[in-house]
Amino acid sequence: MDSLWDQVRARAANCCEYCRLPQWAAEFTFPVDHIRARQHGGTTEPDNLALSCPHCNAHKGPNVAGFDPMTDSLAPLFHPRRDRWHDHFAWSAATILGRTAIGRTTVDVLAMNAPEAVGRREALLEEGWRPDDG
Template sequence: MARSKVSEAIQAQARQRARNLCEYCHASEKWQYVRFTVDHVIPLDQDGADDIDNLAIACFHCNRRKSNRLTGVDPIDIVDIATVPLFNPRHDQWIEHFIWSADTLYILALTSTGRATIAALDLNRDRVINIRAADREIGRHPPLEDPVQKATFSS
C-alpha cells in the first residue's frame, strides 16, 4: 500500500493527546533533537488507517523496533512460546501493563503484553536508561502521566 502523508493538523492532535511523550517508552519529545514519528499502530499494509484512532507518537527507536509488528513473544512464557499482542496505545492503558522501577530508570511489565512489548521494543535499552538518569537528575523524569503516578512520585 502506498504511504500517504498524515496532515499536520492530525499530527498535532496526536502529539497533544500523547502529551508529547513516546507512547511506548514515555520519553519526552520536548528534550529530543529529532521530532518523534507518527506511528500507525496497525500498519497501513495490515489494513490500518491514517485516522487519529490509529496513530501514536513514537520515538525513533521505538518506532523502528515496532515496525509493522502487532505481536511479540512473552520472554517469561518459555514453555508455550506464545505470541501475545504488543501494547496498543489506542486500546490499552500504559499503567495497566507497565510501571516504573523504584529508581524510575526501568520500565517493568505487569502483564504478558508488557513483557513482550519491553522485549520487542527494547524499552530499557542502555541509551534510554542513560537519558532517563540524566533527566531524573534535573527533574524531567519520570513523566507524570496520571494522578496515581503523581502521588507515587511526589512522596
C-alpha cells in the same frame, strides 16, 4: 485547523506513548506511529495513530505482536488507544517493567530498556524529570 499529526501530538502531551520519553528531551521530532501498520491494513485515522519516539518507532516497525519473554507465548503489543499504560508497565527507576504479557512483550520487541534508552532516562531523572508528570 490543526493537522492530524498535531492532534496526535497534543493528545499524547508530546510524549512517546510507549516509553513516555518527552519530546523536549529528544533531538529529533517524534514520528507518528501506525499502531496497526499500514502493511497489515492499518488506517491513517486517530484511533490507529500514536506518538512514538524514534527509538520505539524503529524497533516496532510493522510489528503488531511478539513473544512474551516469560512464557514464550504469542502476545499483542501494547495498543496506546485501547490499553492503559499503567495496566501493563511500571517504573523501576529508569527501567520499564512489563506487568503483563502485553507489557513484557512490548518492552522486549521495542527494546525499551536498551542501554542507551535507560541511560537517557537516567540523565532525565537526574535533571528532575518524572515520567508520570504527564
